[in-house]
Amino acid sequence: xxxxxxxxxxxxxxxxxxxxxxxxxxxxxxxxxxxxxxxxxxxxxxxxxxxxxxxxxxxxxxxxxxxxxxxxxxxxxxxxxxxxxxxxxxxxxxxxxxxxxxxxxxxxxxxxxxxxxxxxxxxxxxxxxxxxxxxxxxxxxxxxxxxxxxxxxxxxxxxxxxxxxxxxxxxxxxxxxxxxxxxxxxxxxxxxxxxxxxxxxxxxxxxxxxxxxxxxxxxxxxxxxxxxxxxxxxxxxxxxxxxxxxxxxxxxxxxxxxxxxxxxxxxxxxxxxxxxxxxxxxxxxxxxxxxxxxxxxxxxxxxxxxxxxxxxxxxxxxxxxxxxxxxxxxxxxxxxxxxxxxxxxxxxxxxxxxxxxxxxxxxxxxxxxxxxxxxxxxxxxxxxxxxxxxxxxxxxxxxxxxxxxxxxxxxxxxxxxxxxxxxxxxxxxxxxxxxxxxxxxxxxxxxxxxxxxxxxxxxxxxxxxxxxxxxxxxxxxxxxxxxxxxxxxxxxxxxxxxxxxxxxxxxxxxxxxxxxxxxxxxxxxxxxxxxxxxxxxxxxxxxxxxxxxxxxxxxxxxxxxxxxxxxxxxxxxxxxxxxxxxxxxxxxxxxxxxxxxxxxxxxxxxxxxxxxxxxxxxxxxxxxxxxxxxxxxxxxxxxxxxxxxxxxxxxxxxxxxxxxxx
Amino acid sequence: xxxxxxxxxxxxxxxxxxxxxxxxxxxxxxxxxxxxxxxxxxxxxxxxxxxxxxxxxxxxxxxxxxxxxxxxxxxxxxxxxxxxxxxxxxxxxxxxxxxxxxxxxxxxxxxxxxxxxxxx
Numbered sequence: 156x157x158x159x160x161x162x163x164x165x166x167x168x169x170x171x172x173x174x175x176x177x178x179x180x181x182x183x184x185x186x187x188x189x190x191x192x193x194x195x196x197x198x199x200x201x202x203x204x205x206x207x208x209x210x211x212x213x214x215x216x217x218x219x220x221x222x223x224x225x226x227x228x229x230x231x232x233x234x235x236x237x238x239x240x241x242x243x244x245x246x247x248x249x250x251x252x253x254x255x256x257x258x259x260x261x262x263x264x265x266x267x268x269x270x271x272x273x274x275x276x277x278x279x280x281x282x283x284x285x286x287x288x289x290x291x292x293x294x295x296x297x298x299x300x301x302x303x304x305x306x307x308x309x310x311x312x313x314x315x316x317x318x319x320x321x322x323x324x325x326x327x328x329x330x331x332x333x334x335x336x337x338x339x340x341x342x343x344x345x346x347x348x349x350x351x352x353x354x355x356x357x358x359x360x361x362x363x364x365x366x367x368x369x370x371x372x373x374x375x376x377x378x379x380x381x382x383x384x385x386x387x388x389x390x391x392x393x394x395x396x397x398x399x400x401x402x403x404x405x406x407x408x409x410x411x412x413x414x415x416x417x418x419x420x421x422x423x424x425x426x427x428x429x430x431x432x433x434x435x436x437x438x439x440x441x442x443x444x445x446x447x448x449x450x451x452x453x454x455x456x457x458x459x460x461x462x463x464x465x466x467x468x469x470x471x472x473x474x475x476x477x478x479x480x481x482x483x484x485x486x487x488x489x490x491x492x493x494x495x496x497x498x499x500x501x502x503x504x505x506x507x508x509x510x511x512x513x514x515x516x517x518x519x520x521x522x523x524x525x526x527x528x529x530x531x532x533x534x535x536x537x538x539x540x541x542x543x544x545x546x547x548x549x550x551x552x553x554x555x556x557x558x559x560x561x562x563x564x565x566x567x568x569x570x571x572x573x574x575x576x577x578x579x580x581x582x583x584x585x586x587x588x589x590x591x592x593x594x595x596x597x598x599x600x601x602x603x604x605x606x607x608x609x610x611x612x613x614x615x616x617x618x619x620x621x622x623x624x625x626x627x628x629x630x631x632x633x634x635x636x637x638x639x640x641x642x643x644x645x646x647x648x649x650x651x652x653x654x655x656x657x658x659x660x661x662x663x664x665x666x667x668x669x670x671x672x673x674x675x676x677x678x679x680x681x682x683x684x685x686x687x688x689x690x691x692x693x694x695x696x697x698x699x700x701x702x703x704x705x706x707x708x709x710x711x712x713x714x715x716x717x718x719x720x721x722x723x724x725x726x727x728x729x730x731x732x733x734x735x736x737x738x739x740x741x742x743x744x745x746x747x748x749x750x751x752x753x754x755x756x757x758x759x760x761x762x763x764x765x766x767x768x769x770x771x772x773x774x775x776x777x778x779x780x781x782x783x784x785x786x787x788x789x790x791x792x793x794x795x796x797x798x799x800x801x802x803x804x805x806x807x808x809x810x811x812x813x814x815x816x817x
Numbered sequence: 818x819x820x821x822x823x824x825x826x827x828x829x830x831x832x833x834x835x836x837x838x839x840x841x842x843x844x845x846x847x848x849x850x851x852x853x854x855x856x857x858x859x860x861x862x863x864x865x866x867x868x869x870x871x872x873x874x875x876x877x878x879x880x881x882x883x884x885x886x887x888x889x890x891x892x893x894x895x896x897x898x899x900x901x902x903x904x905x906x907x908x909x910x911x912x913x914x915x916x917x918x919x920x921x922x923x924x925x926x927x928x929x930x931x932x933x934x935x936x937x
Contacts, residue, residue: 159837159925168829197873204871205827208900211922212830219922319885321894321916321935330934355891380917383908 161213168209169262170431175202176251177500183251184503187244196239199247200229206254210261217267218257224279225250231283246282248504249275304368306335306392311378312342312360313385319355322381328363330377335367360386430530432490440490443483450475488678491531495573495582496524498537502544502571509548516555516566517548523573528580532652532672536582539645539656543584543668544569546642551588551666561663563587579654579696580674585667591660593617600626615756618658622646646755650805653679653694653788657756671696681772681801683793684750684763686731687738690799691763692772692791697804699751699758701766704728704744716814719744719760721751727811730762734786734807735800754808761807770794772801786810819864819936820844824854824880825898826872834867834898837925838932851875855883858890865935866895867919870906878906878913885914894935898923 179202182195203226210218225247231237253275257267309331313324331337342360352358365374371389378387454472461469499521510517528536552558552567559565570585597609600620609617620626624643649656654672673679673696681692682701708720709728718725728749732738741747741764749760772791777784777800788803821843825831828849835845846861848854852875854868866884868877875883877897884890897910897918907918919931 159833159840161833161924163836164829164833167832168827171828201826201871201873204900205830208921209827209829212833212924319891320911320914321892326935380911383911 165213165262168213169258172206172209172258173255175205176255178202180248180251180504181500183244183248184507186239187241187507193233196229196233200226200233203229206258215258215261215267217272218254218261221250221257221268221272221276221279222254224276224283225254227283228279243282246275246278250279303393304391306367307363307365307369307374308390308392309363309365309374310360310388311363311385312387313357313381315353315356315358317357317381317384320381320384322384324357324359324361327377327381328361331363331365331374334369334373335365337366338364340364430491430493436486436490440483440486443479443486446479447476447483450479484678488529489527491529491677492527493530493533494524495526495528495533495580498533498540499524499571499573501537501541505541505544506548506569509545513548514554515548515552517552518566518568520568520570521572522570526573526575526580528573528672529674529677532580532654535648535652536670536672539648539670540571540582540584542642542645544571547584547586547588547666547668551586551590553589557589561589576671580672582670582672583667584670585665587665590662590664590666591618591621591658593662596620614660618660619756621658622656650755655755655805677774679772679774679801680769682750682769683767683799684731684748684761685765685767686735686763689735689737690767690793690797691731691735692770692799692801693750693752693761694788694801694804695769697752697754699753701748701750702760704749704760706743706745709744714814717744719749721758721760724758726751726758726760728760728762729807729811731802734810752804752807754805757808757812759808759811761802772799774801818842818844820846820861821932822846822848822854822857822861822863822866822868824848824851824867824872824877825869826850827869830869830898833925834928837928840925841929841932843932851877851880851883854880858884858887862889863893865932866893867898867932868895868915869898870900870910878909881910881913881915896931896935 179199182198182202185192186195186199203222207219207222207226210216210222228237228243228247232239232243237243253272256269257272260269261267311324313322317324328337328339340362342362343358345360346352346358371391374389378385378389381387450472454469454476457465457469457472502521503519506517506519509515547569548567552569553561555565558567568587570583572583572585574581593609593614596617597606597612597620600606600623601608603623603625605620605623605626606612621642622645624641626641626643646656649670649672652672654670657669657671658666659669660666673694679692680695682695682698684691684693702721704719710718710720710725712718717728719728728744730742744762747762747764748766749762750766751758751760770793774789775791777787777790780790786803786806787800788806789801790798791801793799821838823831823834823838823845824847825834826849831847831849835847838845846857846863848857850872851868854866855875858866868880870877881895881897884895894916895914897907897915898921899906899910899918900921910918916935917931919928923931
């Protein structure tokens with residue numbers, strides 16, 4: 156047994172198989188829509204073929220057996236023996252899902268064949284015409300009886316082109332010699348005159364005599380690659396008349412390739428343990444580290460002190476160090492960034508299945524798939540997006556006849572778009588359906604006891620009601636959205652990522668959900684502000700502007716709150732020293748400064764003593780080091796070594812809303 | 818030690834082949850399709866090429882046919898990594914100029930045995 160441990164390749168196999176299944180699904184969906192590119196069929200075939208090959212090699216026999224039949228089905232399509240009918244697409248789509256499940260079971264060290272996969276395998280097998288499962292493991296030709304054989308006489312004359320195929324008679328003779336003593340006689344009678352000789356042609360013939368009772372399969376095996384490229388006779392030399400025994404072929408059968416399945420460490424295949432990085436990103440990183448080393452060596456000459464003449468050089472070196480550090484940081488961050496297409500990819504299938512189920516006509520329009528997002532954000536944004544897409548198709552888009560009656564085309568459009576805006580990533584889910592129904596939402600909210608009346612509420616405020624916990628829309632009883640997940644969960648998930656969800660709806664022409672996400676969770680750009688002796692950091696993405704408020708623009712309201720007038724709007728003032736219970740030095744409104752921030756579409760003014768400056772903060776988890784604190788999203792360490800807390804704007808907005816409601 | 822080119826669109830298969838061969842002391846380059854293999858063969862001088870059949874961009878059969886038109890690769894061993902379900906591919910590969918084949922699935926021992934068979 157070789158010392159190579161196949162388990163080390165399992166993860167790579169698993170990941171590339173998932174990629175293959177994704178590509179297969181996309182190709183199938185394109186084929187389903189009537190595309191006639193033969194390359195699409197090849198993509199599907201290759202996916203099944205590669206997974207089968209890898210699964211067999213790495214010991215996942217159940218997966219290999221399943222994909223083998225799927226591959227046969229695709230082979231029939233590829234060779235034109237079977238049309239790519241809807242039923243085939245449907246079956247292969249389901250097969251893809253099943254293989255995905257089987258692979259994760261295999262990776263978890265569990266048996267991959269389930270009742271479900273067996274049932275689907277039977278369906279697949281039934282579809283493949285005259286299905287004769289070629290075994291994945293080769294079966295050798297039956298070997299002839301060998302016991303009485305004491306040697307072999309071989310006549311071998313290659314055709315003139317044999318050498319060009321890379322086969323070398325001398326090598327083959329060495330192989331034979333490994334079976335036993337070999338006598339070689341060369342027949343050079345066909346050798347032409349030197350002038351006529353082509354160095355790449357073969358002119359020689361040989362007679363060989365092997366003095367060993369080797370099996371026929373072993374002897375012929377030496378010549379299997381040149382079968383058809385030579386004249387070959389292999390004759391056994393029988394010693395004495397002896398009874399020819401029947402010998403089981405089993406001894407000659409090749410070693411089964413199934414490697415023993417290694418006991419897997421469950422931690423080793425946790426989903427998030429690896430990230431695939433483009434080589435150019437690594438190159439940039441290596442380059443930058445090189446630059447840093449150069450800068451470092453340049454600066455190290457100042458170890459023994461600096462005299463005035465060197466000041467310029469020192470300043471230059473420090474500037475370079477600063478620049479490289481920043482670039483290095485960006486470069487390292489970019490390693491965690493992945494294109495949002497990894498999340499978007501699941502939607503063509505989802506939209507197709509949903510539309511089919513609901514008898515609706517939907518075109519999916521995806522844009523900005525190459526927009527990159529932090530891997531952590533990507534992993535967590537999938538579920539909220541799925542929910543929004545389901546909702547849009549289920550509740551947003553109308554039935555074809557209703558659309559026509561409303562003067563629209565019978566096919567609805569669902570737009571899924573990602574783009575950069577400032578320091579954030581924006582993901583929009585937009586449909587051109589009926590828009591939110593104000594009356595229905597108000598009625599539902601009243602019924603659920605969320606509000607008592609809808610009168611006087613702006614359309615935005617009504618739309619926002621669907622994010623309230625306990626609010627679920629009427630159609631939530633359909634089997635599509637009846638998953639116990641409401642829009643409040645969507646909003647909470649997005650907020651956990653430091654993002655916001657906003658909703659824009661126009662009755663009769665559609666609804667747009669806008670999710671705004673931070674580029675990364677690890678570093679934020681923030682404004683540092685002093686509150687008493689403490690420093691707080693307010694994320695720049697949430698800041699609208701900072702203003703000095705005149706006392707005459709401030710109104711007290713019932714319940715002890717304060718509002719101030721900002722660009723024709725009244726908004727509440729939240730005094731941070733109040734919220735966090737620290738000693739604010741400045742209490743009068745005109746002594747300090749108000750930072751206008753926005754969270755969840757609501758603006759509030761944060762009152763602080765003074766602004767200190769702008770800086771990047773590496774976010775350290777407060778939860779991991781202390782405990783969760785409302786209104787604080789984390790902590791960071793300032794240049795002087797002291798700790799500053801990072802304000803959670805959304806949390807503060809919600810606190811304010813609760814206080815108002817109380 | 819020989820210089821070997823491993824051609825397969827499956828990264829896991831390619832890693833397995835390359836890892837096994839490197840472990841046996843060979844110098845291995847990798848390519849993920851036929852075209853990439855041709856490009857690599859133009860830069861390096863290989864003693865042996867192991868090539869998958871089904872690959873995107875350029876399949877293994879076409880690659881063998883192309884590479885045999887190059888004078889310096891006319892007699893170099895090329896082994897096709899093929900599957901038992903496709904016996905006709907063996908013949909097609911041979912017609913294109915392949916030296917022989919190794920049937921998938923194979924384990925590292927079988928791979929080394931076959932490679933030793935052509936490298937002698």
